[in-house]
Amino acid sequence: xxxxxxHISPEELPEKEVWFxxxxxxxxxxxxxxxxxxxLIDQLVPKATLRYxxxxxxxxxxxxxxxxxxxxxxxxxxxxxxxxxxMTHALLFIGSAGWEFDQAKEELKAGDDxxxxxxxxSIGTVLAEMTVSQIEKDYDGSGTLSMxxxxxxxDWDIREQRLLFSLFPEKPCGVILSESSxxxxxxxxxxxxxxxxxxxxxxYHCQICKNTRCYKRRNG
Amino acid sequence: MDKLYEAIFKGxxxxxxxxxxxxxxxxxxxxxxxxxxMIPAMEAIGQEFxxxxxxxxxxxxxxxxxxxxxxxxxxxxxxxxxxxxxTVVIGTVKGDLHDxxxxxxxxxxxxxxxxxxxxxxxxxxxxFIEAAKENNADIICLSALLTTTMDYMKDIxxxxxxxxxxxxxxxxxxxxxxxxxxxxxxDGYSSNANExxxxxxxxxx
Numbered sequence: 001x002x003x004x005x006x007h008i009s010p011e012e013l014p015e016k017e018v019w020f021x022x023x024x025x026x027x028x029x030x031x032x033x034x035x036x037x038x039x040l041i042d043q044l045v046p047k048a049t050l051r052y053x054x055x056x057x058x059x060x061x062x063x064x065x066x067x068x069x070x071x072x073x074x075x076x077x078x079x080x081x082x083x084x085x086x087m088t089h090a091l092l093f094i095g096s097a098g099w100e101f102d103q104a105k106e107e108l109k110a111g112d113d114x115x116x117x118x119x120x121x122s123i124g125t126v127l128a129e130m131t132v133s134q135i136e137k138d139y140d141g142s143g144t145l146s147m148x149x150x151x152x153x154x155d156w157d158i159r160e161q162r163l164l165f166s167l168f169p170e171k172p173c174g175v176i177l178s179e180s181s182x183x184x185x186x187x188x189x190x191x192x193x194x195x196x197x198x199x200x201x202x203x204y205h206c207q208i209c210k211n212t213r214c215y216k217r218r219n220g
Numbered sequence: 221m222d223k224l225y226e227a228i229f230k231g232x233x234x235x236x237x238x239x240x241x242x243x244x245x246x247x248x249x250x251x252x253x254x255x256x257x258m259i260p261a262m263e264a265i266g267q268e269f270x271x272x273x274x275x276x277x278x279x280x281x282x283x284x285x286x287x288x289x290x291x292x293x294x295x296x297x298x299x300x301x302x303x304x305x306x307t308v309v310i311g312t313v314k315g316d317l318h319d320x321x322x323x324x325x326x327x328x329x330x331x332x333x334x335x336x337x338x339x340x341x342x343x344x345x346x347x348f349i350e351a352a353k354e355n356n357a358d359i360i361c362l363s364a365l366l367t368t369t370m371d372y373m374k375d376i377x378x379x380x381x382x383x384x385x386x387x388x389x390x391x392x393x394x395x396x397x398x399x400x401x402x403x404x405x406x407d408g409y410s411s412n413a414n415e416x417x418x419x420x421x422x423x424x425x
Contacts, residue, residue, distance in 0.1 A: 023276045033277050114287075114323055115280045121320050158367055180315035180368040 003053040003173070005098075006134065010045040013126060021122035040108075040119050045127070047104040051173035052095035052131040056141070056195065059090035069192065072163055077155040083146055086198035091139065092164060093148070094172045095131025097124045097187035105187075124187035132189055144199045150191030151181070164190055224253065224289065228261035228331075231281025233288040240289040250293040251302045254333065262286055262331040266414040276324070279413060283327035290330070304335040306358035306424045309351045311339035313362055313376065315369040318393075322363035324413040325392065329361075332417045345372075345379040352380070352387055359420055362406075364393040374404040381405070388423040392416060 018037050019029055029037070057070040061084045066075050069090050105120045132148050139145060152158035158181045165177050176184045183190065224239035226232075243253045265282040268274040308329050312322050319341050330336045337355050339347060352360055360380065364370040373391050380387060390408040391401050401409030408423050410416040 027275070029275070029277065033281075113284065114327055115277060115284050117323070118277065118280055118320055152367070178315065180366055182315065182317060182366060182369075184317075186317060 001053060001055045001169070002138070003051070004134075004138075005049050005051045007049060008045060008127075008130065010042045013041050013045055013123070013130075015041065017126045017129070018119070018122050021125045022119065036115065037119055037123075040116060041123060044101065044104050044108075044120060044123055048101035048127055049098045050096070050127060050131050050134070051098055052093060052135055053168060053172045054091055054093040054135050054138075055167070056089050056091050057167070059087050059192075059194065061085070061087055069164075070167055072167065074160055074163060075157065076149060076151075076160075077157075079154040080149045080156055083149075083202045084194045084199070086144075086196040086200065087146070087194040088143070088197070088199075089195040091135070091145065091193040091195055092167055093132065093135050093192065094165075094168060094175055094190045095128060095135065095188065096173045096175050096183075096185050097127035097131075099174055099185050101127060101187060102185040128187040128189045132191075136193070139193075141195070143195050143197045144201050146194035146199060146201055148191050148193050150189060161190055164192075222257050224257040225261040225264075228258055228282055228285045228289065229265050231265075231278060231285050233281075233285040236285040236289040237292060240292050244292070244296065250297045250300060253289075253293065254302070258286055258289060258331070259333050262328070266328065266332075266417065269412075269414050276413075279328065280324060283324070283331050286331040287327065305333040305421065307335045307337065307355050308359045308361055308420065309337045309339060309348060309355060309357040310361035311343035311348060311351075311363065312341040313364050313369050313372045314342055314344045315372060316364050316366050317341045318363070318365035321365070321393065321413070322361075325361060325363070325410075325416045328413040328417050329420060332421075334359075334417075334420065345376040348376055349379060349383055349385070352385060357387055358424055359388045359390055361390045361392070361416070361420075363391075365395070367395045370395055370400065373406070377405045390416065390419055390423070 015037060059067060059069050061067050061081060064081055065077050066073055069092060101124055105124060108120050109117055151161040161177060161181045175188045224243055227235035227239050262282060265279060269279050310322060310326050312319055326336050326338045337351055339351055348360055362373050362376060377389055380389060388407040391406045392410050398409050408419040410419045
């Protein structure tokens with residue numbers, strides 16, 4: 001089990017990713033919105049301690065819908081399982097923008113500024129995703145890593161997050177899972193990368209998924 | 221285009237404050253100011269959003285400007301008789317703490333002439349019913365972002381119906397659909413904040 005914490009400077013946070021999280025997709029926000037984003041990045045990012053934890057376990061695809069990680073059977077369903085041919089191991093992870101960021105976001109909320117709240121929320125989303133990118137950079141083992149997959153996405157029932165958490169120590173990275181599978185701090189992520197010598201890394205799943213009604217869809 | 225309309229449409233809160241004060245100084249009543257400048261501006265930015273010409277932050281900026289102006293009008297509104305389109309009780313359902321989308325819907329409803337009681341997040345069915353009764357609500361708006369919490373919406377719908385309350389119920393949130401809303405017996409569903417206002421207006425027409 002590997003656990004790390006790290007900080008980033010405001011300059012390291014890609015503004016374009018924040019714009020994307022705010023719904024701009026390929027468009028560029030007007031100057032005043034860009035200024036607000038920059039100001040909030042400068043204000044919030046120095047307060048954040050990003051944390052992640054991961055482990056590599058034996059894994060196999062059991063059926064078109066199911067996989068085994070360690071001694072537990074998961075049901076990520078067909079969309080995700082279709083990308084797991086050749087998986088022999090899985091890198092299970094939990095990452096978080098951290099309690100410090102959550103607290104800074106809450107303090108901001110007291111200002112009753114709905115625009116700032118929205119931008120801060122988007123910054124948190126990007127910070128949480130950066131922990132997953134950092135895990136990917138950390139990995140120096142052999143074989144190919146798949147894209148990351150998470151409960152709650154691509155038809156994978158979010159309730160399986162509880163099963164995933166059962167493979168980690170209590171409160172991994174300080175993250176608490178509620179009865180309704182809500183992670184606190186709110187800006188946290190969990191999931192897995194498939195690993196395998198013959199595994200082929202597929203494009204980002206929305207680009208090849210035909211489920212156009214999915215609420216998490218990132219394109220088209 | 222008047223200055224207040226422009227300030228709200230463009231989401232310029234300081235300008236909206238100045239403009240609303242000027243309108244009051246010129247003896248315009250709060251109701252006239254709201255009806256002739258503020259609501260039309262919010263409707264216009266809503267239409268821009270619907271047509272894809274502006275983004276969520278533009279709606280938020282306009283809602284923030286609208287709120288700044290309303291804060292100045294509120295003391296006068298309490299002294300004078302002002303009308304609203306109806307009263308809405310809104311909240312994120314029990315087990316769920318997501319509030320960005322719900323707050324946007326609340327701001328848009330307020331900006332378009334509804335009285336809004338925002339109960340926050342993690343709200344139980346008992347609290348929704350209590351607030352609806354206290355405020356003589358016309359609509360209850362339920363929000364959820366998790367597939368694990370959206371099912372609680374049915375409990376709330378059933379509890380409201382069991383109380384025999386004549387209140388419309390609207391639902392929204394990323395994982396929901398019209399089919400889901402129909403399935404739990406909700407009166408309305410919207411996929412975004414601007415549409416929520418249109419649905420609310422339709423339900424009370």
